[in-house]
Amino acid sequence: MAVALRRFGRLGGSCIGSCFRGISSDCVKPINLYTAINQALHIALETDPRAYIFGEDVGFGGVFRCTTGLADHFGKHRGIVGFAVGLAAMGNRAICEIQFADYIFPAFDQIVNEAAKFRYRSGNQFNCGGLTVRAPYGAVGHGGHYHSQSPEAFFCHVPGIKVVIPRSPQQAKGLLLSCIRDANPTVFFEPKWLYRLAVEDVPEKDYMVPLSEAEVIREGNDITLVGWGAQLSIMEQACNEAEKDGISCELIDLKTLIPWDKETVEVSVNKTGRLLISHEAPVTGGFGAEISASIVERCFLRLEAPVCRVCGLDTPFPLVFESLYLPTKNKVLDAIKSTIGY
Amino acid sequence: MLHCFEIEALTYRAGHHTTSDESTRYRPIEEMEWWKTSQDPVARFRKWLQREGWWHSEAEREHRVSARQEVLHAIQVAVKLEKPALSEVFIDVYDVQPSNLREEEMLLRETVRRHPKEYPGFPSE
Numbered sequence: 001m002a003v004a005l006r007r008f009g010r011l012g013g014s015c016i017g018s019c020f021r022g023i024s025s026d027c028v029k030p031i032n033l034y035t036a037i038n039q040a041l042h043i044a045l046e047t048d049p050r051a052y053i054f055g056e057d058v059g060f061g062g063v064f065r066c067t068t069g070l071a072d073h074f075g076k077h078r079g080i081v082g083f084a085v086g087l088a089a090m091g092n093r094a095i096c097e098i099q100f101a102d103y104i105f106p107a108f109d110q111i112v113n114e115a116a117k118f119r120y121r122s123g124n125q126f127n128c129g130g131l132t133v134r135a136p137y138g139a140v141g142h143g144g145h146y147h148s149q150s151p152e153a154f155f156c157h158v159p160g161i162k163v164v165i166p167r168s169p170q171q172a173k174g175l176l177l178s179c180i181r182d183a184n185p186t187v188f189f190e191p192k193w194l195y196r197l198a199v200e201d202v203p204e205k206d207y208m209v210p211l212s213e214a215e216v217i218r219e220g221n222d223i224t225l226v227g228w229g230a231q232l233s234i235m236e237q238a239c240n241e242a243e244k245d246g247i248s249c250e251l252i253d254l255k256t257l258i259p260w261d262k263e264t265v266e267v268s269v270n271k272t273g274r275l276l277i278s279h280e281a282p283v284t285g286g287f288g289a290e291i292s293a294s295i296v297e298r299c300f301l302r303l304e305a306p307v308c309r310v311c312g313l314d315t316p317f318p319l320v321f322e323s324l325y326l327p328t329k330n331k332v333l334d335a336i337k338s339t340i341g342y
Numbered sequence: 343m344l345h346c347f348e349i350e351a352l353t354y355r356a357g358h359h360t361t362s363d364e365s366t367r368y369r370p371i372e373e374m375e376w377w378k379t380s381q382d383p384v385a386r387f388r389k390w391l392q393r394e395g396w397w398h399s400e401a402e403r404e405h406r407v408s409a410r411q412e413v414l415h416a417i418q419v420a421v422k423l424e425k426p427a428l429s430e431v432f433i434d435v436y437d438v439q440p441s442n443l444r445e446e447e448m449l450l451r452e453t454v455r456r457h458p459k460e461y462p463g464f465p466s467e
Contacts, residue, residue, distance in 0.1 A: 057368075059368065061367070063359075063360075063362065063363070283446075284442060313431065313432075313443075313446050313450070314435070314442055314443060314446060315431060315432065315435050315443070316435070318431060320425055320426065321426075321430070321431045323460070323461060324428065324431055324450060324454070324461060324464065325431065328460065330453065330456070330457045330460050331453055334453065334456065
């Protein structure tokens with residue numbers, strides 16, 4: 001666990017310069033992911049009188065404590081996605097929480113057929129841009145079928161919404177504020193594995209991390225790796241091991257999955273000639289497939305090897321078999337080596 | 343002749359939702375206590391059995407001790423069991439296993455063969 005904490009310190013440190021646009025020595029405090037999200041929500045409520053937060057149990061802080069203290073400070077509110085769409089359509093900032101991403105599917109119709117099409121179907125007369133749906137996603141060690149899912153691929157297939165996934169506390173606060181303030185409905189998946197585990201220095205002030213901008217968090221020359229959320233930490237470990245074998249890896253955090261930053265990935269693959277994508281969600285139809293197809297279109301003649309995907313298995317997320325199911329460091333490392341050796 | 347019965351059962355969750363929940367944050371403790379003490383159907387059934395003379399405190403005490411021992415023993419047995427075979431990961435997704443899952447099983451077996459220490463407890467077959 002200590003290793004994971006140090007790792008996140010490093011990841012955070014590498015991007016502070018690029019994110020803060022010249023303001024380098026502000027007040028920062030080492031905090032974990034759910035505290036960073038709590039801060040972002042606090043700021044959102046403070047800076048916009050038309051912001052509302054709701055979801056199951058958010059009143060007392062929620063099962064992950066992301067909404068702790070907000071009701072005491074700002075007053076209470078109830079309701080979920082359909083209500084949020086209506087609220088956002090009237091010009092408010094509706095920030096709703098789905099307690100686990102596994103339970104977001106009853107709201108899928110509201111997100112796909114209402115939120116995503118609001119602006120388009122009204123010829124821009126109306127929009128529900130003020131909508132943000134937050135949900136914890138991903139493996140947590142013991143979540144089984146219904147507390148571990150990564151459903152981002154379903155949402156990436158919906159023109160009209162944005163899908164954003166932070167890798168760390170400092171990124172989460174800035175990305176969440178960007179989602180809340182973005183003029184389009186956004187779905188924000190938070191890696192629950194990292195709620196308490198990841199701790200890094202996070203500025204206490206109001207700041208935003210831009211959407212649809214991927215970030216090269218580790219530079220390299222031999223192979224490009226693309227990922228998001230908690231998986232980046234696993235990929236970073238694989239990159240460190242690969243480096244011992246003389247393989248120089250470039251690691252990119254996509255951050256926004258739709259609309260995604262193809263240019264950054266393209267520039268990187270044109271440099272390295274190899275691409276590996278890794279996500280917890282099942283490989284078939286996962287978002288890695290879209291990245292692979294797009295990059296092959298753009299970089300075909302430059303590629304030295306097939307684009308590789310190291311992902312979850314095509315089964316429901318298992319309980320006792322979790323360690324076999326996930327794209328572990330060893331699977332990623334083996335894939336790096338076989339891609340290099342192609 | 344068929345008789346139909348309908349049972350409508352109201353339930354109340356007297357305890358916390360999970361070990362990380364503190365439900366007094368959203369409901370009064372008096373409400374929880376009332377349900378636990380005067381409404382618990384198991385307690386009411388025990389009292390009824392005792393009134394009928396079919397159960398008594400000594401039997402209660404003995405039963406609790408032996409039930410606890412049974413559960414602890416079952417846990418000890420279960421903990422020593424080997425994890426299910428790796429092939430179990432890939433069955434029952436569909437009625438018949440499709441080819442992509444056969445491929446993934448082969449890849450997983452190769453991974454486990456190469457990194458056995460990373461996957462302790464799973465039979466190597």
